Amino acid sequence: MNLKLKVWRQPSQEAAGKFEIYDIESVSEDSSFLEMLDILNERLLEKGEGPVHFDHDCREGICGMCSLTIDGIPHGPERATTACQLHMRHFKDGDTITIEPWRAKPFPVVKDLVVDRTAFERIIQSGGYVSVNTGAAPDGNAIPIPKKDADFAMDAAACIGCGACVAACPNASAMLFTSAKASQLNTLPQGRPEKDRRTLAMVSTMDAEGFGNCTNYGECEAVCPKEIKLDMIAKLNRDFAVASVKNLFGKAG
Amino acid sequence: MQVTTILFSSLVKKYLMAVTGLIGVGFVAGHLLGNLQVYSLLGGADAFNAYAYKLHHLPYGLLWIVRIVLLATVAVHVWMAVLLTIENKRARPEGYADNSTVQATYASKTMRWSGVILLAFIIFHIAHYTTRSVPGMKYNETIEKVPLMKEGKPVMQSGEVVMTFDAYTMVVQGFSNLPVSIFYIVAMGLLCLHLTHGVSSMFQSVGLRNHSWQKRLDKIALVYGWGIFLGFISIPISILTGVVS
Incomplete structure (x- = not known):
């Protein structure tokens, strides 16, 4: 599937951010949202551009690291699903997807989509x-x-x-x-x-x-x-x- | 922990919002029941005027106590709304490009706007019918006093007929003005919207709601909001269509 990504890019906490538009082609429907971003980053690196920074860790939906606001909804359109467990089959070919960081004053943007x-x-x-108190483990x-x-x-x-x-x-x-x-x-x-x-x-x-x-x-x-x-x-x-x-x-x- | 820290906490603001909201919810129900006496089936002109007379002659200065409590209630409700709004705006300095929501109701998202317009309505309403000081609607000067009636007979006091302000005629004249009636109807629509969120939300704010009660309270709020709306708007509509005159 071919997609248009509207991604928030912000070089640092102090710097002003803005949206960049990326066209990404031939993405598998079976890839997860983060894998899709990995593909985007590989292609950006090949072109000599800086990759999009985003938080991730377990990619199993249990660590709480991924933090993407996808089309205005944190973790995207699927209920009870983290962004890492969201798959591209929930999107349509030709979709424009807006990706933003969590937005809150106590969560300052560190870089791009990464927040503190x-x-x-x-x-x-x-x-x-x-x-x-420390000591022998109590009976459960x-x-x-x-x-x-x-x-x-x-x-x-x-x-x-x-x-x-x-x-x-x-x-x-x-x-x-x-x-x-x-x-x-x-x-x-x-x-x-x-x-x-x-x-x-x-x-x-x-x-x-x-x-x-x-x-x-x-x-x-x-x-x-x-x-x-x-x-x-x-x-x-x-x-x-x-x-x-x-x-x-x-x-x- | 310092009492002031607790007093200025986010949750105390919510408690105050809920408690003042509850007083308001109770007040609108009482107000509606009183107003419905304009219908001849439920009393009509004599009963309505006698009710107004009674409110104005409550013992121990109760009328003013109630008025002050209600004004303080509105003041605290608005004050908390302002504080919450300022703090909430501050918590998100940079907004989203895409402001989608999943399940937030229209009523919950428009509480600020329905609230602001309702405040303007309350001020107009008090000027219109309580202080009677809206220019061109100074009923004090044009409406004549009528005898206070009880069970079809004039009430006598030391050999004289007790006279009272003709609140009934004031209401009929007031709602015969189409733009004024439309403003009242629109304001009641917003009150309905405000109540459909508020009546359920106030229970959540004080911690008296869970998943199954949320469903029930949401329904109660919807029925209550619509009941208040239909009850109140029936009066200007009845007057404009001549059912009540």
Whole structure:
């Protein structure tokens, strides 16, 4: 298939970026979106032009590195699919495809389509952990956990931290990510002792990083490759309200 | 954690938006029920004027307490909307070339615009029927007082008939003006749109929604929004078509 690519090129964080148009011919329908970009880069290198920089790692849809906004939709048109697992058969011969980086102030563009997502790491650092004393490994079944809670925590833990939620949100809000990371631990008994402190800290770090506010569009849920639901955000809203009131009376855990 | 950090957090803004929204949702329902008394089936002119009289003669200055609470509610709702908008714009300095969305509703994407026009509507509405100070519509001067009626008989107080402002005639005259009525109908359409997102969204914002309740609440919001819309617009339409006169 033959395609026209409209790709965002930006030499560095400080430099201004712009779109470049590339025609790419005879792309296999079986190639993945990233393989298609590999082909483009090989041809650019052959011509002596600089390749298009983009993030990728596992190419199995589990690492959360790929971060392409394809025709305005983070990770492209397929639901529950990362860009690396998106295949060219979902496009038509002759299509023009617009490829942009995640766009959010806390995710500055490093180069072309590569963005710096360290802001997510700082949210995790502020509360996305449980404090465990070292020593002999505890018995895995020592603490009974209701199936419902275990399932909910697993759904939350499916988040790969790719940042598509932020990219898709018209407000560049990081609520889906933060709520998944907080809920994963807040739901389980091991995470409960630090629940209030964690909730308050992660939300305040998220705000300080400059992400926008959630206004319940639901776009994050629609693009999430791991199908994290808005339920996580509702839970964080609830946990934060409880933690705030407890904090007011010096009772936050 | 510092109380101020919590107070200025993104989530507190959302809570305030939801709570003030809920007060607004309750108010429009009460307002509609009161207005529907213009229909002779539900009371008609005498009942409508008696209702207006009652509101204006509530004990303990309740009328002003309610007014101040409602004005504060609108003020906080608008203030939060402004803060959220500014911060959200700041969070994405460089926009997308392609602004596609997947499942965001039209209502959710137009909350700002429906909100701004509704604010203008609220200001006009208060000037139109509460302070009665819209130029050319100064009903205070032209509308005569009528006797306060109760169960078909004039209410007497120390041997004299109690007179009251003819709010019913004010409404009929007000909506006989076609451009004004059209503005009211359009504003109610936007209120319907605003409510279809807001009524469900406010539950999400305070954490009282999950996947199955989202579906129910979205339907409730749709029915509520349309109910408010049809209820309110029926009055100017009835007056313009002569059903109510």
